[in-house]
Amino acid sequence: MSGELAGAAASGWVPPALDAEAFATEQNALGQVWTLLGWTRDVAREGDWFTAHLGGRSVFVQRFREGLRAFENKCAHRFFPLRQGETGNGPVICGFHHWRYNSDGMAIGIPKSEEMFGATPRDMGICLRPVEIEICGSLIFGRFASAGHPESLRAFLGPLFDIVRAMSPDGIAPLRGASVLPFNWRFAYEIALDDYHIVAVHSDTFGKRGYMLRDRVQYERSGPHSAYCAARVPDLLEGMASACNAGTYRPSNDYLIMHLFPNIALVQTHVATVMGVRYVYLMLLQFVPLAPDNTLLRWWLWPSPFPTGDTPLQRVFRRISMPISLPLTRRGMLRILAEDNAVCAHLQAHARPDDGPPRLGAMEERIGWHNEAYRQVLEQARRDAARE
Ligand code: FES
Ligand SMILES: [Fe+2]
Numbered sequence: 001m002s003g004e005l006a007g008a009a010a011s012g013w014v015p016p017a018l019d020a021e022a023f024a025t026e027q028n029a030l031g032q033v034w035t036l037l038g039w040t041r042d043v044a045r046e047g048d049w050f051t052a053h054l055g056g057r058s059v060f061v062q063r064f065r066e067g068l069r070a071f072e073n074k075c076a077h078r079f080f081p082l083r084q085g086e087t088g089n090g091p092v093i094c095g096f097h098h099w100r101y102n103s104d105g106m107a108i109g110i111p112k113s114e115e116m117f118g119a120t121p122r123d124m125g126i127c128l129r130p131v132e133i134e135i136c137g138s139l140i141f142g143r144f145a146s147a148g149h150p151e152s153l154r155a156f157l158g159p160l161f162d163i164v165r166a167m168s169p170d171g172i173a174p175l176r177g178a179s180v181l182p183f184n185w186r187f188a189y190e191i192a193l194d195d196y197h198i199v200a201v202h203s204d205t206f207g208k209r210g211y212m213l214r215d216r217v218q219y220e221r222s223g224p225h226s227a228y229c230a231a232r233v234p235d236l237l238e239g240m241a242s243a244c245n246a247g248t249y250r251p252s253n254d255y256l257i258m259h260l261f262p263n264i265a266l267v268q269t270h271v272a273t274v275m276g277v278r279y280v281y282l283m284l285l286q287f288v289p290l291a292p293d294n295t296l297l298r299w300w301l302w303p304s305p306f307p308t309g310d311t312p313l314q315r316v317f318r319r320i321s322m323p324i325s326l327p328l329t330r331r332g333m334l335r336i337l338a339e340d341n342a343v344c345a346h347l348q349a350h351a352r353p354d355d356g357p358p359r360l361g362a363m364e365e366r367i368g369w370h371n372e373a374y375r376q377v378l379e380q381a382r383r384d385a386a387r388e
Contacts, residue, residue, distance in 0.1 A: 013374065014351050016292060017184035023292040024056060029381030030262050031055015032146040034156045036286055037131075039300075040138050041173070043068060047089040053288045053296065054142055058083075059131050061140055062092065064103035070131035070142050071105045082128075105130055136161055137168035147387070148380040158222050159241035160260055166244035167266070167282055167305065174284075174302035175330055181297055181341055183348035185263060185289040186374075188297065191340045192257070192265045192285065193370055195228060196363040201339050205332070214362050224261035224373030226366045230254050251280045251304050259366065261373050263287045268304065271329050274321065277314050280304035281329045285337075293348055297337070301330055 015022035037052040038061060049062035051073055058073035060083040073081050080096035092101040093109075100109030105128035110121045117124060131142040134153035141153050154161045181188060191197065195217075198207040218229040220236045229236050231253045243249035256268040267283040282304055288296040303322070310318060360368050 013186055013371065014355050015353055017186065017348060017351050018292055018353060020292060023289070025381075026378065027056030027289060029055075029378045030289075031057065031144045032149045032381065032384075033262055033377055034134070034141045034143050034149075034153050035262065036260075036264055036284075037061055037070065037133070037140045037142045039174075040068075040135060040140060040170070042087060043140075045089065047091070048087070049083055049089065050087045051083050051085070052142070053290065054131060055144060056289065059142065061131075061133065061142070062103075066103045068133060068135075068140065069103050069105070070133045070140075071101075072129040072131065072144075074129070075099060076107060076126045076128055077110075101128055137165040138170060138172060139164060139168055146381075146384055148384040156223070157260065158225070159237040160222060160225055160258060162241035162244045163237065163258070164260070164266065166249060167268070168284075169305050172302050172305060174300035175326065176298070176300045177334075178296060178298045180290070181287075181295045181344065183293055183295060183341075183344040184351075185287040185295040187344035187347045188287040188295055188340070189259075189263055189265070189370070190367050191344060192287075193226070193259060193366040194364050196361055197343070201343055202336055205336060212363070219365055221366075221369050224370075224376070225259055226369050227256065227258045228366065229256045250306055250309075259370065261370065262377070263289070269329075271325065271332070275314065275317055277310065277318050277321070278308065279318075279325045279329070280306075281326075283333055299333070299337075301326070301333065 016026040031054050035054055037054065037059065038050050042048065042050045043061055043063040046063055046065055049060050051058055051060045053059070058081060059070055060073045061068060061070040073083050075082055075094040075096060077094065077097060077099050080094055082092055082094055093099070098111050099107050102108045107121050107124065107126040110117065110124070113119065113121050113124070130145070132145055133140055133142045136153060136157065143149065157164065195212060199211055201207065212230070216232060218231065218233045218236050220227045222237050227237055233239065233253070240249060251268050251270065254270045258266045260266065263286055265285045267285070269281055269283070271279045271281060273279070280303070282302055284300045286298045288298060290296050303326070308318070
């Protein structure tokens with residue numbers, strides 16, 4: 001990193017948006033944090049696999065007879081990607097020289113092993129880099145092992161673990177999509193944490209009614225995560241988690257957004273009520289860092305799985321109207337994202353290493369919380385590296 005960029009890194013986060021080395025340092029640190037990799041429904045059958053990104057690296061998750069496992073997507077021989085594409089099914093055999101790996105990531109089949117390498121695969125004892133995985137509801141999270149982050153996924157997510165589990169039960173089949181955005185992931189993430197821009201940027205939708213009243217809404221911080229609710233609800237997340245566990249949670253608020261560190265936004269939104277039928281949807285957005293100025297946006301959208309209390313007639317109406325309400329919700333979501341993305345593209349184009357820290361107001365408080373958690377993760381990675 002240049003001296004100018006190194007100096008700026010101490011005061012803000014802009015350098016990873018501009019500089020490949022600062023980005024790689026950031027990604028190495030974030031690769032040690034529990035991160036969403038994908039959905040259990042995508043690895044339902046033995047042999048199924050999908051690829052994902054973790055800490056700036058390609059990884060794959062696969063269902064073996066022994067269970068789910070994940071590894072860095074890189075052959076231990078000469079680093080060819082073992083999996084190409086997004087999903088598939090089959091044994092782990094490298095396409096370059098046919099090394100074959102088992103469910104522990106051990107190279108158990110090496111063509112002409114003794115002739116080429118003077119040893120059997122067992123004697124060579126070569127292994128893929130493992131990714132630790134844990135499941136919450138339908139979601140598979142992963143991280144590269146490190147001394148600095150020993151906590152389980154449940155401990156990491158806190159009350160959000162029970163909430164996410166209840167919101168993503170087995171059997172849901174979300175609508176999904178993905179697109180590559182031409183800016184750094186943190187511009188995208190921060191705009192989702194910002195409730196101040198809605199009047200200027202979403203003037204036809206969210207911002208139509210003017211600025212929200214800060215003392216009428218709930219902001220809550222939970223470890224590195226945070227939440228916003230469009231109503232005053234003390235102990236928001238703990239209360240929701242208890243209700244989810246008791247099976248009594250019902251989505252009564254119009255809008256709730258939970259930010260799971262480092263790069264997930266989980267939105268619960270009540271989009272309409274027609275004939276007494278409340279349409280509540282869940283949207284999961286993930287801003288996956290690909291490069292300093294490139295982000296993969298992945299999204300999933302599904303109806304709230306909680307009991308609705310519909311009458312038999314309302315149940316029929318809900319079923320009939322779902323093919324209309326779901327695409328409408330999708331369209332609304334993509335429109336708002338497009339408005340945000342236009343702002344982020346300008347931020348990326350004009351970012352400079354000497355921009356200094358931003359001036360965050362009361363409706364941008366959660367950006368400050370996220371930045372603090374981000375700095376702590378980078379600091380932890382630095383301490384771990386110094387110890388090694
Ligand atoms: S690079 Fe995979 S077998 Fe050679
Ligand atoms: Fe926005």
